[in-house]
Amino acid sequence: MSRKSIEGLLAGRMSRRDVLKVGGGVALGAGLSACGLGGGSASEADTTRVIEPKIDGDLVYFNWAQYLNPSLIKKFERKYGVQVRQSNFDSMPAMMAKLRSGNQYDLIFPSAEFADKLIKENQLLEIPLDKLPATEDIYQFFDDPWYDPGSKHTVPYSLYLTGLGYRADEIDTMTGSWRDLTNPQAEGRSYILDDFQEGIGMANLVNGYELNAVEPDQLEASKEYLIGLKPDLRGFSSDTITNMSSGNAWIQHLWNADVINIRYRVDDPTSIKFQQNREGIPVGSDVFAIPTNAEHPGTALLFIDFVLANSPKNATWTGYPMPTNGAEKPYADLVKSEPELQVTVETLEKGQQFANLEGTDRENWDRVWTEVRAA
């Protein structure tokens, strides 16, 4: 039992980032036994196996729970006469641990930075985009993404951005700034995400630095900002949907799709509003990827194409914008009253993406977050 919200289970809808980190200990433990092998055992040759989009068996599918419209899975199964054997992870580290301990999956959904990691470790097969007609609809923005030069190993799946959700029935003085977290009207009912990247990234933006700033003096200033923010906060929590729908949070640092899911839960959906912030907008994407040890990569390719071709249905069901031309309009209709939830190419260009920090840069970020939490 690792999903976050009991109410969410009842409602049957969850946001993919609405994740309980308490859950994945078992999977992480599995990773420990493989630890020490690192990921470096694969070579680049492993990634260039030629694969064709045709059925080569049932699809072994590994994704966040509730992160793909289930009716698409049923349709795919009917259309091709195969089964989609689903399993779920509840965090990126848990997904990595499962991969490292040798489990075979045909299709996984890493975030951009974990895709970067997997590509560097030669863990992902090259994907022949020219054989997947639906990929033509993908925004050109993703022709050469930072995490996958030449877009050779991944296909973008979904888009998200981080901002502030708030209760418009309680608060009418939002100013479009991250500093609204300390809005006195919230009376101490502000939460920030319990996520080192989003936390430090937000502080960097408030201080006028790059989202991914790694300069020690800048990180120090951001750390001080976060520590100074603590007395005004009610908590660090990524359980955004419960926080807002239970009335505990009047202002919540969150991902855009959470707002859609919160609105499904509350009596007055229009009371839940969302703002992007002028100091900077963290944007991100998750991708489709096929691990090198996949047994049925052909079915996986067909599935990717099928899901992309049905992006509109998928976007409106999951609450996440999808990076295809066809999905933009239906999603815009869904968020008509709150257009800042939309992630368009323009938003992507204006926003900043989290980098996959490595070595001492990564260590410094971790240290800062640990110090903020422990202070």
Add this chain to the structure above:
Amino acid sequence: MSERRFASLTLLPGAAWLVLLFLVPLGITLAISFGVTDELGNALYAWHPENYDRVFDPLFAPVLLRSVGYAAATVALCLLIGYPVAYYIARFGGRYKYLLVALVVLPFLVNYLIRVYAWTAILSDEGLVNGVLEDLGLTSDGVRFLNTPWAVIGGLTYGYLAFMILPIYAALDRMNPSLIEAGKDLYATGWQTFRHVTWPATFQGVLAGSVLVFLPAVGDFVSAQLLGGPDTYMVGNLIQQQFFDANNFPFGAALTTVLMAFLLIFMVFYLRSAGRAAAEARA
């Protein structure tokens, strides 16, 4: 086969279980606690004892102290709540005794995480408790229970209460009730009887319960994560963060090792005390 040989053989499954699922993981944890991470954040076995230097960074002292403080408060609350419950069941449970014990254990059939999660719904600003308080006219604004140290300690108490009740119940149940009657026959007041007869006779149960509650409460992270606020960070959260967010398995393992060593001190203290009590009982 002698009885003794046979008895030793029956230990094998348990011993294998302990070696495989306790000693081996413990060994891996210890080995990783001296490890390093590579550029990609993977843990590698190495000789890097500096991980332990960081554990003793003064930065973490408040976190450790807070954990010990919360756990001590939890023990005190569990004792205050648990002792009367155990006393009632043992002395006045009658034919319902086993049913009442079963009721104490019943919540444990549901995962701790789920139960604490349920508390977030019960205690939230627009939750069940505040709803009742509002209906009674006691509050209009909603009392802020959640995200406070009190909520964390409450969650811990709720989570580990049965560990206190059961050993005290066992001690009370073992105790000869005529001792209490003898106290009364000798004109002792209820309080005097309790202080000089019942309490000493059940002290080992109290001690066992306290250790059983304290150990998991110190290392707990669920309660602080779900019910806590910005300033309720416990050592369990710190360790969990190293494994999940920070991807720093070696430091997480070093913290785990130090925490276990610290808890072992309490364990040794308890075992010695229990051993002495057993020796006195024999004498």
